[in-house]
Amino acid sequence: MDKKIKVGYQGAHGTFSEIAVQEFFKDRPFTACNYANFPSIIADVESGAIDYALLPVENTTTGIIYRTYDLLKDSDIFAVGEILVRIDEQLIGLSGTNIEDLREVYSHPEPLDQCSGFFAAHPWIKPVTYQDTAKSVEYVAQCQDPSKAALGSWLAAEYYHLPILKERVQDNQLNTTRFFCVAKGEQTVQEADKISMYFVVNHEPGALYEVIRVFAQRGINMLKLESRPIRGRMFEYCFYIDFDGSLLQPKTQEAIAEVREHCLEVKVLGSYKRAFNGELL
Numbered sequence: 001m002d003k004k005i006k007v008g009y010q011g012a013h014g015t016f017s018e019i020a021v022q023e024f025f026k027d028r029p030f031t032a033c034n035y036a037n038f039p040s041i042i043a044d045v046e047s048g049a050i051d052y053a054l055l056p057v058e059n060t061t062t063g064i065i066y067r068t069y070d071l072l073k074d075s076d077i078f079a080v081g082e083i084l085v086r087i088d089e090q091l092i093g094l095s096g097t098n099i100e101d102l103r104e105v106y107s108h109p110e111p112l113d114q115c116s117g118f119f120a121a122h123p124w125i126k127p128v129t130y131q132d133t134a135k136s137v138e139y140v141a142q143c144q145d146p147s148k149a150a151l152g153s154w155l156a157a158e159y160y161h162l163p164i165l166k167e168r169v170q171d172n173q174l175n176t177t178r179f180f181c182v183a184k185g186e187q188t189v190q191e192a193d194k195i196s197m198y199f200v201v202n203h204e205p206g207a208l209y210e211v212i213r214v215f216a217q218r219g220i221n222m223l224k225l226e227s228r229p230i231r232g233r234m235f236e237y238c239f240y241i242d243f244d245g246s247l248l249q250p251k252t253q254e255a256i257a258e259v260r261e262h263c264l265e266v267k268v269l270g271s272y273k274r275a276f277n278g279e280l281l
């Protein structure tokens, strides 16, 4: 019987998401399973076909990745871990290609956005959206056209046997993506010290203030607060919040119970060990 943990990630072999899987599970035997899109990964975590998945949730250059956050709140999955992965966008193309020869650079929309300075400085190069970074590199390898290159990881360059034409072309040299490790259903993570939560406040004056007061009064440190329009409603907003704590602490349980009194909807999205900011790949 295969005892290896099955872990899902989005994209082809060589994506940044696969690097996140490799790093998060480096001390345990695992099988990495790649998927074309996030909903199919989540469906397989929910059905038990795979044990975990690594999903990108936030990037230091482009901010929150709503495609995953919105799915988290609507599904029966729970964040049990987080990892920060340094995203070095490598310009990958055919051997001997000069940047002056390039006309099109392919990649996933996030990396294209993370490298907007590169495109501003090289206006003759058109950014072209492709399904993920690894597929973009594979496409460039297949085309054998020196006017095409891709933005992707060192792993993709290695896997598709293409040279890196220019290293780290991202705007922000500290370009880092935060990934959640998710599992099925709410879980108790013994070593957890951070919580992520979704909520929608009551429509009354001071409702958001009341939620923030719950944390302030208990001396609970808030780490993030993000608001976003609720899909299907006309400019009504939900909030995503991160704070220090563990679901095993009575103080945290009380705080969440009190938050519910001021909200129309509350969902704890995860409780996990905080990834230390210095621990970058």
Ligand SMILES: O=C(O)C(=O)C[C@]1(C(=O)O)C=C[C@@H](O)C=C1
Binding pocket: 010, 011, 014, 015, 016, 017, 018, 056, 059, 065, 087, 108, 110, 111, 131, 132, 133, 134, 177
């Ligand atoms: O295409 C990839 O390499 C991915 O892993 C996807 C993805 C994303 O969805 O944001 C993951 C991390 C990086 O920020 C860039 C792209």
